[in-house]
Amino acid sequence: MLETLNQPTYLHFVITVGAFGVFAIGLIGVLVKKNLFKIFLSFSLVESSLFLFFIGSHYDVGKRAPIVADGVMAFDHRMVDPVPQAMILTTIVIGIAVLALGLSYVVRYYRLSGHTRIDQMDELGEAS
Amino acid sequence: MSFKKTIKLKTILTALLVSLLSILLLKVITQVPLTSQALGITLLDLNRDLTHSANAVTSVVTYFRGLDTLGEVTILFLSIFGVGIGIDRSTQMKTILHYDNTLLKIGAHVLFPVIILFGIYIIVHGHLSPGGGFQGGVVIASAFLMKFLAYGDAYELDHRILVLFEALSGVGVVVLGLLGLLSGGLFLSNVLPLGRLGTLLSGGIIPLLYLFVGLKVAAEITVLVEYFLRTQDARDA
Secondary structure, three states: OHHHHOOHHHHHHHHHHHHHHHHHHHHHHHHHOOEHHHHHHHHHHHHHHHHHHHHHHOOOOOOEOOEOOOOOOOOOOOEOOHHHHHHHHHHHHHHHHHHHHHHHHHHHHHHHHOOOEHHHOOOOOOOO | OOOOOOOOHHHHHHHHHHHHHHHHHHHHHHHOOOOOOHHHHHHHHHHHHHOOOOEHHHHHHHHHOHHHHHHHHHHHHHHHHHHHHOOOOOOOEEOOOOOOOHHHHHHHHHHHHHHHHHHHHHHHOOOOOOOOHHHHHHHHHHHHHHHHHHHHHHOOOOHHHHHHHHHHHHHHHHHHHHHHHHHHOOOOOOOOOOOOOOOOOOOOOHHHHHHHHHHHHHHHHHHHHHHHHOOEEOOOO
C-alpha cells in the first residue's frame, strides 16, 4: 500500500487533489463569507493551495533538495528543479505584502464605519 | 451550552458549484503532462561554474533572477508604504494584544538578543543552507513581536533607525546592481571573487545581496507587526 503511494504518478495525483481541495475551500470562503477579514483569509488559503500544487507537482520520488551539504559533494541531476522553489519564495513574499495591504484597508474601513460586513456596506447609498 | 447553526441554501449551492468547477478543472489538470526538468538541469549545471553557491535555490533567487527579487522587495516596500498611509500620527495608538506577565517579560528580555542572532545566522548562511534573507528577516521581526507582546505600550520602536535600515539596504541592492552593470555589463552581475564552494565567504555578491534583502524585510515586517498590534485608539479605551 505505502509503496504504491510512493510512485510519482500517485504522489502527484494525491498532491493535485489535495491542493484543489484547499483551493475549493478557499473559493467557497471567498464567495460565501460576509466578513471582510474572513474573505481576505480565504484568499490567503487559495494562494497557499497554489503553493502546494506548484511545489508538489515538481517533486519526484528519490530526489534531493538542491543544496550541496551533508555528504552531497556536487550538483547533479538527482536534485529537484530549483526554479519552482525560487518562484514560490517570491510568490509567498508578494502574497504577504498584498494580504497586509488588504487587511490594513479592512482595519481602516472598520474605523470608518464600525463594521466589516460586506452585506451592510452602504457608503454609496445603493440600498435606498 | 448548545450551538444552533443554520446553513443557508445559498451557501450549499455555492459550495456545490465550486466543488463541481474544481472537479472539472482537476480533470483537465491531471491530463496535462508534467513539464520536463530541462531548465532546472541547465541551471544546476550553470550554478556549478558561475556562482559557487551551495544552495541552488538561493542562487536562482538572487543571481539568475536577481532583478525579480529587486522587484519583489519593491512590492513589499510599496505595500508597507500603503499600510503606512493609513497611520494617523495625531492620535496615540494602544496595543490590543498584551499580556502583563513577569515571566514573559523576563523571557523576552533574555531571548530577544538570541532570536536576533539566530535571524542573522539564517541570513548570512542563506547560500549554504535552507534559509536566506526573507526567512531570517521574518525571524528577526518575530523577536520584535515578542517584545510587543511582553511590554505592550511601554515598548517604543525608534522609527528613524528602522527607516535608516530599510533605506540603506534598499540603496545597497541597487548599488550592487549598478556595480555589476559597470564592471560586467549586466545588472546584478558578479563583482566579487567567487571563493570555494561550501564556505561562508563564497558565492560572490549573493551573501551581500541576501544580507541587504534580509535587513530590509526585517525592518518592513517589524513596521507591519507594530501597525497591526497598535490599532486601538487610545481615546476609546
